[in-house]
Structures are given as C-alpha cells and as structure tokens.
Amino acid sequence: IKVAVLFERRAHEKRVAMVPAVADKLAKLGCSISMLTGAGLGSMLPDSAYTSVEIAATEQHLLADADIVLAVQAPTEAEINLLRPGTLLLSFIYPHKEPALTRLLRDKQITCFAMEQVPRISRAQAMDALSSQAALAGYYAALMGATKLARILPMMTTAVGSIRPARCLVMGLGVAGLQALATARRLGAITEGYDVRPETKEQAESLGAKFVDTGVDARGEGGYARELTPEEKDNIAAVVTKHIQQADIVITTAAIPGRPSPKLISKAQVDGMKLGAVIIDLAAEGGGNCEYSVPGETIQQGQITIAAPLNVPSMLAEHASELYAKNLLNLLQLCINDGAITLNWDDEVLAKTVLTHAGRIMPEQIKAALD
Ligand code: NAD
Numbered sequence: 001i002k003v004a005v006l007f008e009r010r011a012h013e014k015r016v017a018m019v020p021a022v023a024d025k026l027a028k029l030g031c032s033i034s035m036l037t038g039a040g041l042g043s044m045l046p047d048s049a050y051t052s053v054e055i056a057a058t059e060q061h062l063l064a065d066a067d068i069v070l071a072v073q074a075p076t077e078a079e080i081n082l083l084r085p086g087t088l089l090l091s092f093i094y095p096h097k098e099p100a101l102t103r104l105l106r107d108k109q110i111t112c113f114a115m116e117q118v119p120r121i122s123r124a125q126a127m128d129a130l131s132s133q134a135a136l137a138g139y140y141a142a143l144m145g146a147t148k149l150a151r152i153l154p155m156m157t158t159a160v161g162s163i164r165p166a167r168c169l170v171m172g173l174g175v176a177g178l179q180a181l182a183t184a185r186r187l188g189a190i191t192e193g194y195d196v197r198p199e200t201k202e203q204a205e206s207l208g209a210k211f212v213d214t215g216v217d218a219r220g221e222g223g224y225a226r227e228l229t230p231e232e233k234d235n236i237a238a239v240v241t242k243h244i245q246q247a248d249i250v251i252t253t254a255a256i257p258g259r260p261s262p263k264l265i266s267k268a269q270v271d272g273m274k275l276g277a278v279i280i281d282l283a284a285e286g287g288g289n290c291e292y293s294v295p296g297e298t299i300q301q302g303q304i305t306i307a308a309p310l311n312v313p314s315m316l317a318e319h320a321s322e323l324y325a326k327n328l329l330n331l332l333q334l335c336i337n338d339g340a341i342t343l344n345w346d347d348e349v350l351a352k353t354v355l356t357h358a359g360r361i362m363p364e365q366i367k368a369a370l371d
Contacts, residue, residue: 004066014042017070030339040337085109132323137312138179145249154188172254173200252289259287284308
C-alpha cells in the first residue's frame, strides 16, 4: 500500500500529517510511505528523522500512484487532480468552506474521510482530531492570556505585601475550554467556567473552577450545543455580565456545528470590563465569540485587549502533528487488513466520516447543499 503525505501549502500551516513513530507503525502494517523534502520542518522534523519514509522527487512522483493520501488541511485542486480514482484521502476538509474542492473530490472518485466528521463516540476517541487539536489550543489560550496581562496570575506574598491572584473566566467548556481552565488554574488564577450544557458543571468543578450557573440547558445533538433563543440569551447575559466584568482573562471557545460562532460577549459587556483585561477568542475560525473580535488579529479596545487567533494548533505544531498523525493512524487501522485496503461500511466510524466515495457526496445534508 503506497501512502503519500502532503506538503502543507496553506499559509500559517506548520503541522504535518506524519511523524516518524507513526510512519514506523504504518510500515509494519505493510505500507510504504513517501513525502516531499522538508514536509516536516514546520513541526521540527527534518527528513532524516523519518527513517521509514522515502523522499519523493516531485509532487507527481508522490501522488501519481498513491493508494492513500494523508494531509492536515484540505489538498489543493492541483494535488487532487494528480490522484487516481479510488484513492483514499484522510484530511480536514470543512466542505461548507470548500464546495468546489468537495465537488472535485466527488468527480475524481476519491474516497475522502473528512477528519472533522469523526463521530463523537467512545470508540472513536483515539481518532478524534478535533479533540486532540482543541486540547492543545485550550492550553495555549491560557498562556496567551497570561502573557498579555500587565499582572501575574498567582497569589504572591512579597516583602511589600501580597498580590491577589488573577481571575480567569472560560466561556464554552468543550475540549478546549476545559484544558484552558486546567491551565489557568495551574498558573495560579482563580477560575470560573460557563457553558450551556449542564453536564459541564461537574467537569469544571473537578478542575477546581467555579461554575457560573445560568439555569439554561441548550444540549443539542451528538454532545454538542444548539443555538439559543433570544430569551435565553437575555437570561444568560443577566448572570454572566458580572463575571465577565470581574475577570482579568476571558477565554471563549463556543461553537455550534455548521453555524457561525455564537456571540457571547457584546461590545457593551467589553466596555464594562476591568482596565487591562484580556479576551482570548478561540472561536475566530467561525467569526468569533466577541462582537469586537477580528479573526486573525489582536486589537485594543480602549485598555482591553481582544485576541482572536486563527489556527492555534499550528502554533504548537510539534505536538499537534504528533497527536494528529496518531489520530490518522487509528482511523487507518480500520481501513487496512492483512496488508490490503478494505472498507467496511457497516462500521459507524467509517460511514459517518466519509465525505465522498465512488463519485458521490455521502452525508445527505452536505450532498443536498452541494450537488
Ligand atoms: P465545541 O467546539 O463544539 O464547542 C465548545 C463548547 O461551546 C461546547 O461545550 C458547547 O456546549 C459550548 N457552547 C456552544 N454555544 C454556547 C453558548 N451560547 N454559550 C456557552 N457555551 C456554548 O465543543 P467540543 O469541544 O467539540 O465538545 C463538544 C462535546 O462533545 C463535549 O460534550 C465533549 O465532551 C464531547 N466530545 C465527545 C467525544 C467522544 O465521546 N468521542 C469527543 C470529543 C468531544
């Protein structure tokens, strides 16, 4: 089985879909793996680290006879055009943002598994790339918040008196939010968390955080949240505003699948924040959780700093690539048996993750929107 690993060409993408340890394991499954020179450098991995990987001379050589193609970001049109029909592709795609590419994958008869579609069931946890990347982003958000403050996070007793600890509020307690809470707490902050799924109360408390209870229950499908009604938004604002305005750091991570990020912090709420406070908006990819957020930028609104970084996992490329490559390996293990590719469509993980196969867009909703 020939496995090709793409050179990530998109701007600001430092991750790579293969690390040496995963290449060794794939080789044992009967795969021969190729990459282009320098593909791992953004993740601190020189060609020489990949002892089980062959370096292909050109993109043409890399892709023309590949059976499986691995990538972080969706491949380019040119790359897809080099693939043979029936090639297996594993990558993040986000078809709503890439309608033309998705149609091309369909027309080229690529069997594409879109990593953002891995179902959130226990058995698929080890393949869940959204979670592995979100955990890193949550950790980093707490650090970004800490370094943008003109104060320290922990309580400190000095000869001239004690310093009170900073307060950190995390809004949206999914994978990223919980990791942000844990990190801020380790740095010594007083932490508070808030979410619209009530089960997050216990999760926040187990990390030493206080849960801001708004009484709203907006559990949606598949463990995700649903959109809020205007009444619910008002009820929440009445409770949450005080906590936003007491915080030194606010980290927001709220997302609703397939929808723009919900606005959790209004301009008026920002204007009432403490001088020097910082907002780290991890939902920038979907437009951001704060009304002032400019995706990809850090802005000053008076004395308040609002950062809405894009692709935070790429800033931690070394570990992000390691976890992502392991997610891919675990999914590939479902597809490779006795040295051959076999796809069992009765397997829920494969059936839910597949985006295009045999000239069709497979998920009904996406098919209806793009066909
Ligand atoms: P996400 O990125 O979709 O959203 C982040 C958080 O924002 C969620 O907790 C969501 O409830 C919250 N949110 C949405 N709208 C909000 C609003 N208006 N106000 C406040 N918060 C709001 O979430 P995620 O990190 O992908 O995780 C979602 C769920 O899936 C969690 O329950 C997680 O435990 C679960 N999960 C399960 C598995 C698995 O079983 N394999 C894997 C990963 C995640």
